[in-house]
Amino acid sequence: MSATAAKRGQKNWPKQVEAVCVRQGLQLTPLRRRVLSILGESAAPLGAYAIIDRLSKIEGKQIAPPTVYRTLEFFAENGFLHKIESRNVFARCEHVGHAHYGALLLCETCGRSEEIEDEALDEFLKRTAARAGFALQPQMLELQGLCKSCAAAARGA
Amino acid sequence: MSATAAKRGQKNWPKQVEAVCVRQGLQLTPLRRRVLSILGESAAPLGAYAIIDRLSKIEGKQIAPPTVYRTLEFFAENGFLHKIESRNVFARCEHVGHAHYGALLLCETCGRSEEIEDEALDEFLKRTAARAGFALQPQMLELQGLCKSCAAAARGA
DNA sequence: GTCATTATGTTATAATATTGCATTTGGCAA
DNA sequence: TTGCCAAATGCAATATTATAACATAATGAC
Numbered sequence: 001m002s003a004t005a006a007k008r009g010q011k012n013w014p015k016q017v018e019a020v021c022v023r024q025g026l027q028l029t030p031l032r033r034r035v036l037s038i039l040g041e042s043a044a045p046l047g048a049y050a051i052i053d054r055l056s057k058i059e060g061k062q063i064a065p066p067t068v069y070r071t072l073e074f075f076a077e078n079g080f081l082h083k084i085e086s087r088n089v090f091a092r093c094e095h096v097g098h099a100h101y102g103a104l105l106l107c108e109t110c111g112r113s114e115e116i117e118d119e120a121l122d123e124f125l126k127r128t129a130a131r132a133g134f135a136l137q138p139q140m141l142e143l144q145g146l147c148k149s150c151a152a153a154a155r156g157a
Numbered sequence: 158m159s160a161t162a163a164k165r166g167q168k169n170w171p172k173q174v175e176a177v178c179v180r181q182g183l184q185l186t187p188l189r190r191r192v193l194s195i196l197g198e199s200a201a202p203l204g205a206y207a208i209i210d211r212l213s214k215i216e217g218k219q220i221a222p223p224t225v226y227r228t229l230e231f232f233a234e235n236g237f238l239h240k241i242e243s244r245n246v247f248a249r250c251e252h253v254g255h256a257h258y259g260a261l262l263l264c265e266t267c268g269r270s271e272e273i274e275d276e277a278l279d280e281f282l283k284r285t286a287a288r289a290g291f292a293l294q295p296q297m298l299e300l301q302g303l304c305k306s307c308a309a310a311a312r313g314a
Numbered sequence: 315g316t317c318a319t320t321a322t323g324t325t326a327t328a329a330t331a332t333t334g335c336a337t338t339t340g341g342c343a344a
Numbered sequence: 345t346t347g348c349c350a351a352a353t354g355c356a357a358t359a360t361t362a363t364a365a366c367a368t369a370a371t372g373a374c
Binding site: 031032064066067071074 | 320321322323324325
């Protein structure tokens with residue numbers, strides 16, 4: 001993903017979420033809008049407490065954890081956000097309204113996450129698991145590595 | 158994996174670990190042996206605090222978290238144990254001394270984890286990530302689903 | 315407007331993990 | 345053997361992540 005594409009995604013994401021909320025009759029309250037904008041402006045996924053801190057600054061008073069966790073839960077349940085379990089952070093879902101499978105490519109160096117949707121991958125995993133008698137759920141993989149620019153930087157260094 | 162295979166793995170694991178420790182000159186201290194045996198006897202992966210509780214019972218006094226976390230770190234560093242990030246638990250590495258790639262199949266129902274080693278999967282993932290310019294690290298995937306027996310039970314129910 | 319539902323506020327606490335420093339143990343060279 | 349260094353363990357405090365439980369406020373259906 002190019003830097004400009006990242007920036008576009010970042011800028012458009014709150015608007016896309018808003019559009020889906022309107023279509024589906026989901027309440028986009030002031031609190032949710034503020035959290036949306038915090039997530040929308042971040043280059044990399046954010047931890048809950050980073051969001052709490054930023055929100056507290058915006059609101060001018062200390063916001064308690066449940067407030068933010070509930071908001072994040074709302075976004076995750078409605079397919080706007082991924083929780084990245086391996087890092088305890090929350091990333092914008094770049095495919096608002098699409099199926100939730102594929103993979104998140106997580107950069108070890110810059111912390112950014114990139115989302116790919118790949119039916120072939122899904123199929124391959126299902127078949128691989130099935131050989132062990134395992135029935136896979138649909139899920140987003142979390143894959144660790146280096147993003148294009150960090151890999152280039154590492155090679156250059 | 159059959160129940161008997163699981164049981165065999167479980168019984169042999171501490172001995173395999175011990176053998177590798179001897180070969181590599183790693184200290185298998187009394188503390189490490191006790192943690193090894195706790196992990197060896199568990200059907201499913203255990204959380205750090207579950208291990209702390211069991212160890213405290215065995216020792217007859219309260220064991221502090223760092224003691225156990227350090228022991229787990231020792232086993233993980235030496236390839237005897239996997240930390241399952243999506244669940245905050247620790248699972249025996251069933252392929253002691255092998256490459257650490259492939260996948261952990263995690264059953265949502267019984268909590269057990271099964272390890273598969275699959276070079277084709279590794280290749281597939283690398284190629285998929287490479288199309289996004291991403292350089293994947295070798296890693297164990299965590300895949301959620303239902304194990305053979307829990308899937309059968311679910312179908313029967 | 316009343317009422318039920320949904321959302322938010324607030325306090326407390328649970329669950330997971332680490333830092334920093336003191337003490338003990340094990341290996342090994344003089 | 346002794347002394348030393350490095351590795352391992354003990355221990356207290358605290359950091360980080362997340363949830364429970366209950367009160368209050370806002371919203372939408374009727």
